[in-house]
Amino acid sequence: MxxxxxxxxxxxxxxxxxxxxxxxxxxxxxxxxxxxxxxxxxxxxxxxxxxxxxxxxxxxxxxxxxxxxxxxxxxxxxxxxxxxxxxxxxxxxxxxxxxxxxxxxxxxxxxxxxxxxxxxxxxxxxxxxxxNHHKLVLTLYVVSLNAETRRLVEQISAVLTGIYEPGHWVFDVVEVLGMPEKALEQEVFATPMLVRDLPKPVLKLLGDLSRMSSVMAAITTQTQSTGAQTVIV
Incomplete structure (x- = not known):
């Protein structure tokens, strides 16, 4: 102003x-x-x-x-x-x-x-x-969605809704159905690195997800400033 x-x-x-x-x-x-x-x-x-x-x-x-x-x-x-x-x-x-x-x-x-x-x-x-525009594309690869995973996915969506304006973020959940080779084909593991500019509430929830056996792959993010990166969880 x-x-x-x-x-x-x-x-x-x-x-x-x-x-x-x-x-x-x-x-x-x-x-x-x-x-x-x-x-x-x-x-x-x-x-x-x-x-x-x-x-x-x-x-x-x-x-x-x-x-x-x-x-x-x-x-x-x-x-x-x-x-x-x-x-x-x-x-x-x-x-x-x-x-x-x-x-x-x-x-x-x-x-x-x-x-x-x-x-x-x-x-x-x-x-x-x-x-201040911060476009976030967040993708979670899981073996399969269960009740506990769905609950945390809903929590992440709620946090993102509270932080970003509509249209400034995308959160996708991909079921790989027990086929890790599908994730490898998509180069999910190509650039493992911690994306530090993710909001702390989201990082906390991702930490909770990482302890679940049904979460097998990674979190990928894309921001306006850093481009595409991947976080192994």
């Missing part, structure tokens, strides 16, 4: 307006009156969103943008100015350098300021969900 917003503008009235509007929406807003101060603030605490003026004393907004992006290319920067035409050549040069930014014209209404923050917030939320 977007929490920290930095406003870099030499006009205290502009900074005050942004602060009033955004804090009313629950954001933490910091103010900088020049590019140098804004860069120092961004270094001390990474902002989720930066509103940056172009015409300022000292280094202008384009140079401030360049230095901010040099620190962290992923910063979300909105250039807010009434002098876009005056800075057009510099803005084009910055774009050609590969610097990513958005451009908005002053004056911005309260609703426009809120909408910009909301758009960035939604994008950040989607990014966070993608980063």
């Amino acid at each position: 977007v929490n920290n917003i930095l406003v870099i503008d030499d006009d205290p009235a502009v900074r005050g307006a942004f602060k009033l509007i955004l804090e009313d929406e629950g954001y933490n807003v910091r103010e900088a009156e020049c590019g140098e101060d804004g860069i120092a603030m961004a270094q001390s605490l990474r902002p989720d969103l930066i509103f940056l003026d172009l015409r300022m004393p000292g280094i202008d907004g384009v140079e401030t943008l360049r230095r901010l992006k040099g620190m962290d290319d992923s910063l979300n920067v909105y250039l807010v100015t009434a002098f876009a035409t005056e800075f057009m050549d510099q803005l084009k040069a910055a774009h050609d350098e590969g610097l990513q930014f958005e451009l908005a014209s002053k004056p911005l209404s309260a609703s426009q300021i809120k909408n910009i923050a909301q758009v960035v917030r939604i994008a950040k939320d989607h990014e966070a969900r993608r980063a």
Whole structure:
């Protein structure tokens, strides 16, 4: 979620307006009156969103943008100015350098300021969900399913349901019907290794399964980060 917003503008009235509007929406807003101060603030605490003026004393907004992006290319920067035409050549040069930014014209209404923050917030939320996305494919090979095995399989399914969102996990149980050669043909034992990123409740239940004579083969998992691996139980 977007929490920290930095406003870099030499006009205290502009900074005050942004602060009033955004804090009313629950954001933490910091103010900088020049590019140098804004860069120092961004270094001390990474902002989720930066509103940056172009015409300022000292280094202008384009140079401030360049230095901010040099620190962290992923910063979300909105250039807010009434002098876009005056800075057009510099803005084009910055774009050609590969610097990513958005451009908005002053004056911005309260609703426009809120909408910009909301758009960035939604994008950040989607990014966070993608980063936390953990696709799990779990396969249990057993000699045959009996009442005890079924009970633990149901417990594993319940734990996975509580941890992962629908569609982010698959749990398959394969009966090999007393034929270990079938498991060997499928290379179940090809890469024995402990998958440490399995949730601890699942690992505990797998440990319970490993003590059953009806569980003969392995647990295979596939995650987004590690690819396919196998756990011998």
